[in-house]
Every structure is written in structure tokens, then in C-alpha cells.
Amino acid sequence: MTVSLTIENLSAHYGTTQVLKDLSISVAAGELVSLLGSSGCGKTTTLRIVAGFLQPTAGRVRLGDRDLTTLPAHARDIGLVFQNYALFPHLTVLDNVAFGLKQRTIAKPDRVKRAMAMLERVGLAPLADRLPSALSGGQKQRVALARALVIEPPLLMFDEPLSNLDAKLRIDMRVEIRQLQRANGTTSLYVTHDQEEAFSISDRVAIMNAGRILQLDTPEMLYRKPANAFVARFVGFENLIRMKVTGRDGAVVTAEAIGGTKLHLSQDVFGAIKDDFVLASRADGLTVRRDGEGIPATLGTRTYLGRAYQYKCQTAAGEITANGALSDPLEAGTRAMLTPVPEQCCILDPED
Amino acid sequence: MPTRIHPVLGAFAALVFLFLLAPLVIIIGASLSDTTYLTFPPQGLSLRWFANIFQIEAFRRTAITSLQVAFLGTGLSLLIGIPAAYALNRYRVELPRWLSTLFVLPILVPEIVFGFSLLKSITIAAGLPVFPSLILGHALLVLPYSVRVVGASLASFDFSIEEAAMSLGCPPLKTFMTVVLPNIQAGVIAAFILAFITSINDVSVSVFLTGPGISTLPIQILAHMEQFFDPTIASVSVLLMLVTVGVMAIVEATLGLTFLTK
């Protein structure tokens, strides 16, 4: 039984500070959605409200056709994987996994059988009699996962589950989490501050800031087509250049930025371009050339990236990072032009 | 911890606090009574029993002795306890385990046994006068506080700071005074306060080590109670409580009182 999670118009306050502002999001049945943002953005608050550890000041939480909003945490039937694993230190691995079944008054033989089966699935059956203190970080996280899954919850939630693991283990574990989640088809909400983790594990990602969701989309779309400047910066568009349209000729728009920059941009590539916009790109979205159309720049420090050279450039619009061809290394101080690569750039509304 | 508390539990806790604080309120009330016997609620209000304390020379004398013993005993215990705590933390792996157990012994051995044994060996067999015996006894009684509480703050001290200071040319003793000590200040203050309070309230050890002409305040109170049951004792108790209030104010100002639950 897979059900959808619906969060409607959630607001939350700590004292007088509002930490969630009218936040809505829905997770389709069987889907894994991540809440991604830096600390203090409200992602953990959202998760804690859904879990029932915090009360929202407004809004509703629905799981399928059940309204969870006022239900106590123990009655919500949500599998939760904690950042610090939160394994019961006084219980063996098996008893930890069987804990939720025990609360559901499932007879002992049955719950041992089911807990063992779940431990088999995460590859920890041989460690069933150990105490958590005798496990490695990765093993603890597997136990935590097994404990959350064994109660067959309609919703799984993860609170930065991998942040205490080392880099290699983190990658292995996220593959494992993804496989288990897919296999069970459990609707999941995943909280993290790690962009790579969120993108690799999720069907969709919600990028959050200051208690709001700024964009909810597939990882591919977020990476290529950020909807606003904040998301663009978050996914690595480091060069944001404010431009104004000075002429239109069919699909081609002529735009200028301060310092004599003049570019011709095609609305066939970028979609409709408003009179006032921001051109956003990563370093590889601007090519360093000796001449041609582009943004005039003075080159600064050059770094070798393997596939290209990267330059810190001074322009009238501020410091910009751009890549140049390996075949033509340029010295610091050289005057050059930075030419946009249309497929690698995007057009955004100005901030504020 | 979970959030809501069952009202029955809350009411129980409220009764416990009533149980804890009411007797102290009763003492304060009794100390203000105008009667010659102890009673509560006080009948008539008067400070005469506070004045009476100062009329009884024995209270004045023993109070001074108690303060002297507490200061000197606590000071002595810190003087030998801090270096021990330092060594136990600095050379944790190299020093034998029994050494840290050794400094807890004064807590482990019943105080009354310790007091009795001190009387037999130090005062009687070795012939040490009463006053120094008291100081030594109290110093040892509170030594565990010096070692453990100072040790606890040294446990979180990063000894590489000390190595940094020495590598910059600071000699060891100066390093200790200028780098280590300021960082464990809270522990030293806490140790001093706990030790001082323990010493000034001690009965079990002092009861054996008081002699002709020299006694401590708690022992004097006990002796006074055997003969008189008037509000003087309540007044002395109130004064002692005021000392406690003063100490708590110092703790709150320097460390914060929640320090004491750690």
C-alpha cells in the first residue's frame, strides 16, 4: 500500500522567529523527494513536524487519506532514520530491529523471524546478537535502516542519514538506500545538505531557503534549468551577470551589460527573454577567447583542470570564472573575451 | 526527553519540593520567635536570638575555627590535589590505574571511621595538637573534590596548547600558571566551593578531632542542643543558610548553577 504525502501551507515558529513560511509540498506514492538546503533553511523542521515531534503553527500534514497533523508521534506509523542512528544502546541489533514490531504486539517468534529477514536484506544477520556499540558506522546505519523498514511504514523519512559516514561509505549507502526504497516502493522524504547526495538518490529535489521551497524539480532540471538566482548559485552557477535588452530582431535579442559588453542571444535557445534579466553560467558556460563577441575581461590566475584551463577574470561586471582551451594557454594580464556557450547558460529574473 | 508531563507526576514533584524547602522555612520562622523555646509558627517577632548568638562566646570562637579550618584545609587539599589531578590527566596512559582510585578513598572510607582512626594515630599516637589535626583531617576529607572536579575540567583540556607554549620558550611552571590554570579556572572554583562547604558542615570527622578549647561550629551546635533547646540554634542555622546562599550566588555568577548537575 503506497500512499502519497501531502504537506499543505505549513508554518512553524521558534518563539517569535518564523522558520517555515507557508510551505507546501507533495510526495507522490512511491516517490523519493529530498529537502535540500543549508542549515537553518527549515528542512529538518519540516521533517520533525511530519514525524510529530514539533507542532506547526498552521497547515496540515496528510498521508494518503489520513490527517496526521494532530496525531502523536507514536501513532503516525512513519519509519524514521536518524542522523546519529539513534540505536538503543541497551538492545542487541535484533532487538533494535524488532522494537517497532514489539510495539505492534506482534508475537515474539513472528517478530524475530521478520527482524531476521530484514537483517538478511541489509546483510547484517550474522551480527544480530551484537550491541550497537560493537558496530561500525556503516553497520549502525544499516541497522537503523532495517529498524525503520521492518515496520513496513507507508512513509520513510531520512534525517541526514549519511552525514556521519566517510566519503566512500556514503556513496555505497546511498545506493543501498535507493535500492531498498525502490524495491519496497515506499514513499520517502529525505533531508540533506549535500547536493550530490540529494541529486543521486532522489526522484525530485526541493531546494529550500529561509523556510520556503525555492524550486521543486527533478535533479536534471535543477542542474540545467535553475528557476531563480538562489537555486542557480546553489547548483554551481557562479557567474551571474545582470543584462538589459537593447534591441530585438526576430528571435535574436541584443543585450548589454555594464562595461561595453554586447551579446546576441537567441530566444530559440533560451526561451522568451525579458528586458531586464540575469545571464547565469558555470565556469564552463563561458569560453575564454583572444577576440570575438563576448564580455571583455582581464585574465588573472590560471588553474589547470585537466580538461581545460580555468581563469579568474576581472570584468566590469565583477570577478568571473571562465574556462579556456588547453591548446591556447593565456598569461595573467592578457585582455580577452568571454563568450557564452548557450546550452550551458540560462536566463533568470533579477533578484530582489 | 519527551515533552508533556503527567499531572500526577507534576504534583508529586511539587510535593517533593515542598518537603525539601518547608523545613528550611520552618527554621527561619523559629529563629524569629520571641519565645524561649523553639516553636513554629513564631510567636511574636524578634531578632533577640540572633543577638544571643553573639553573646555566646563559644559560637563566636568555633565559627572562627570552622572558617580557619575550612580555608586552610581546602587550600591544602587544592595545593596537593591540583598537581595530582594534572598528572593523572597529562600522563593518563602511563600512570597506574590504582593511583586515581587512591584519591577517591577518602569518599570510600566511612567518614566516621576516618575521623576515629585519625584521632588514634595522629592526635594520640603521634601527639599532633588538635588544630593541625583538624586541618589535615579536613584537607584529606575534601581531597577527592580537588582531584576529581579539577580533573574533570582537565579532561577536556587540550594539552597540545601547553606544548605550544613550551615550544615558544615558556618554562614549565610558568606554562602551567599562564596557560593551564586559566583554562581550568571553573574546575578550581567549583572544587574550592564544594570542598569548602563540605568542610564547614562536617561533623563525622571533626567530632573526634575537637579537644579542650578547640571545636568547630557544627560540633558546638550539637553540644548546645544537648543543653538548651532554644531558638539560638535556629538563628545559627539561618546564618549558616545565609552562607550557603552567598556561596550559591558566587557559583551562579561564576559558573552557572546547572554546572552542579554535571
Added chain:
Amino acid sequence: MTKLAKWGLPLPATIAVTVLLIIPVTLTIATTFGEAKGAFSTYAAFFNSGFRRAVLWRTLEVALITTALSLVIGFITAYVIAQMPGRLKSIMIIAAVFPLLTGVVVRSFAWLIILGKNGIINDTLMSIGIINEPLSMLYTEGSVIVAMVYLFVPLMILTLTGVLEGIPRDLIEASASLGARPIPTFFQVILPLATPGLIVGAVLVFTGSFTSYATPQLLGGEKQMMMGTFLYQRAMVTFDWVGASTVAAIMVVITIAVVSIMSRIARRLNPMAV
């Protein structure tokens, strides 16, 4: 240099403990075996005397009851304190610390005023006519126990508040998220995790009340002689030093046995370690 510091710094304290504590206490215990009538004759005398056996049993009984009551009262109170919001929590801790820092004599004395013949309870009961004659509540086992519980509850509260606060909130949330109601969470998560702390608190209270002197002296008197007061009486009133030393030796053995056995159990039970 390092070697000198390593052994030199703890040396004064080591000497002090050895000279002032270990040797004197050892000598005290040693004198009990030096009797002409045989090495264990003083112990035989102790356990053959009905009065002395009664003192020992009474002391154990009072200490055990005090420990049990302090555990229950302290644990419930600490549980409430641990869940209070910050400000109220500090006030409650201060209220618990204050009696703790007030001396034993002062705190025992309060119960003399409350329980005495002309004390508050008798006065109140007589004035509302429930009784005509004052009850004798002082110098009973009950009066000693009440005062001892009063003495040790703050210590228990402080110890257990620390223990309960040390239980990560995660674990309680994990328990709730797995479907455990508050009461199962209490019995299956909080209580087992607090048990080592409960044992530590119990040991503190047991040894403290077993070896106490001032409280049984004031509230038990001659009638309710306990080990501490009996030791004092033997030593300072009848000058029977060997008898006093025997009492001392029994107290030391029982205290150290209880402490070492219980702390071993606590350590074995401690799941938070490692």
C-alpha cells in the same frame, strides 16, 4: 624531566592519603585482630551480643529503606525536572541544590522542630483535637528515616537529573517513531538507560546513610543506636577502643563491598560506555 613530573606531581597527595588515611585505618582494623583471646574474638563478641547485632541490623534496615525511598522520590522528581523548559529547570535545580549545600546538622535540626514533643506536627494535631497527648515521634526508626530521606533526596535528584539529561532525545524520538507510547518508552528505553545511574545514586545514598553520624545522633538518640553513633559511643564515652575499631572494621568492609559490587554491576549494565 617528564618522569620527575609524572611521579613527582601526584606524590604529595599520595603521601597524604597514605599517611593520614590508609595507615591509620589499617591500624584501626589491625588492632581488632590483636586480642589475646584469638584473632577473631572481638568479632565473635560483636555478633554474639544481641544489642550489637540489633545495631547493625537497624543500621542496614534504615540505610536500605532510606535508599529505596530516595530512589523513588528522586527518580520521579528528576524525571519531571529533566522535561521542564530551561528556565523552570534551573529554578528547580537551584531548589534541590540549596538543601544539599546546607549542613547536615541544620537539616537534621529542622526535623527536631517538626517531629518534637512540642513540635509542629504535635501542636497541629492537638490544636485540631485529633490527639490529646503528644505523640512521641522522635527517637524512633521512623524519625531517623524521614530525616535521612530528607538529607539524601537532593543528592539523588541531582545525580538522576544528570543521568536523564544524558539520554539522547533521539532515542526517545526513535522509540515514538517506532510506535511506542510514552509508558512503553519509559519502561523499554528510559528506565534501562537510567539503571546504571540509579545504581550509582543508590550506592551514594546507601553508604551515606549506613555510615552517618549526626542524623542518628540527633533523631535516633540512645534508643535508636546506629553503627555511626555506636562507634562514637564506644570510642568517646566508654573508651572501648577495640570495640570501636571492630565497629569501624565492619563498616569499612560492608561499605567497600557494596561499592565495589554495585559499581561493577553498573559498569556491566552501562550501554552508553564504549
